[in-house]
Amino acid sequence: MGGPRFQPVRTVRAYERIVEQIEQAVESGELRPGERLPSERDLMVQFSVSRSTVREALRVLQARGMVRSRPGDPNGAEVLPFTPAALHKSMTTLARVDELSLAELVQFRMVLEGAAYLLAARLHTPSQLADMDAAIARMRAAEGEEAFGAADVDFHDAVARASGNKLILICSDVVRSIVLNLIADKIRAPELRSRSIAHHEEALAAVRAGDGPLAARLARQALSDFYSPYLPEGALDELLE
Amino acid sequence: MGGPRFQPVRTVRAYERIVEQIEQAVESGELRPGERLPSERDLMVQFSVSRSTVREALRVLQARGMVRSRPGDPNGAEVLPFTPAALHKSMTTLARVDELSLAELVQFRMVLEGAAYLLAARLHTPSQLADMDAAIARMRAAEGEEAFGAADVDFHDAVARASGNKLILICSDVVRSIVLNLIADKIRAPELRSRSIAHHEEALAAVRAGDGPLAARLARQALSDFYSPYLPEGALDELLE
DNA sequence: GCTAGTGCACTGGTCTGACCAGTAGGCTAC
């Protein structure tokens, strides 16, 4: 050993270069959400490749959720604002393929929600508290399962938003929807509702009082209560004090 | 209102159907990592579509990290084990496009690492403790930045693994690498090393003693210490008691 | 004048068929 240090080479496909270029244009702000890409036929001229190559690049970008194309649209593909759809997709795959257990997912939710409540208790603004109040009111007023669930989601969203951390917000959202999807076939007994509302109100009171640790503990406890029927005994105990 | 409830329709592209079918085959275990897909020309017969359509489907699957194809490979595309690459990608985009601040990322790390230490303190096995010891030994023995960094990563990985939660492990990993990437241009002053090692050892001692809350607090504190130079004053205080 | 309807030019989705540069494995010549 001692000769020149060579680097492994990798052949780069044409469509990958196109993906890179468009991706960079989006990330640098040169292309903003809502704007349109040139048509595929224009792109094939600009990149001087064939249309199939352009299309493969667009498929990759579409899979990443950065772009959407609609047949017949005279304006070409639309640049989309970032959505956690791709994040959601890969986490879902992770959950399905990589033997991620429901316990792990719920535990992760407990971690995230706990942090969200902790931060929310210290950072909340009046309007965010109002959002939480409104969500609880909607939960109480809800007629069907659907409306109740939506209001429930709104509440957790408001808390996560109050945490001031977008990553917590997005990840909570993704994991929650995956978890709910996993147990969608089992029934959410309506008699749990009043208890669920009470839990939410306690946690909200702690948030309002600025008692982060208490709010976090209540939130974890509520999650543990809610999901323990679907889990082996004691699977979530580690995160409860 | 009162007529039949119609559902919005969505035209489904041919390549999407192919993606679904292959994806499902992978998720159901019918196709296992390491196995090969038929060649594109075979697939076009099986799905009775053209090769371009098959290829667009493969591009999508490849973008999701489920499949890899190599020119000339007589065996067709390879089914890959799940990697967090797609997760990594979408989180990186999130960080770049969605104005995710370094503070949010580090805060998120504090949340995850805190949880990892907390769980590790309660669930660790002897061999996992040994892994952590070994990693610290490597940190101490490291000559260059690179070796030190690698050992550091190994340590955190060992802790996350000891948490027993694969989601925490993977997400910590992803977020850590994004954060390190963001501050890669700044120097990691070598004089911080001995302090960093000391921090790790304190936290490890708490883990060994089974004191989860202490371990978690030390871990958060260490992260806060390490990253505060790159952040506005007090940006991480909310998660320190 | 304005609106309703009709074309048209263009889009993306798909297909066909072709070429090229790689690869792996069998075959041949030594």
Next chain:
DNA sequence: GTAGCCTACTGGTCAGACCAGTGCACTAGC
């Protein structure tokens, strides 16, 4: 027995074509 060639494949790319949609300008009718 082995080194090296051959071949039958592979994926990557290209060219050209058709179709069903879409939006818009234009036009016919009021």
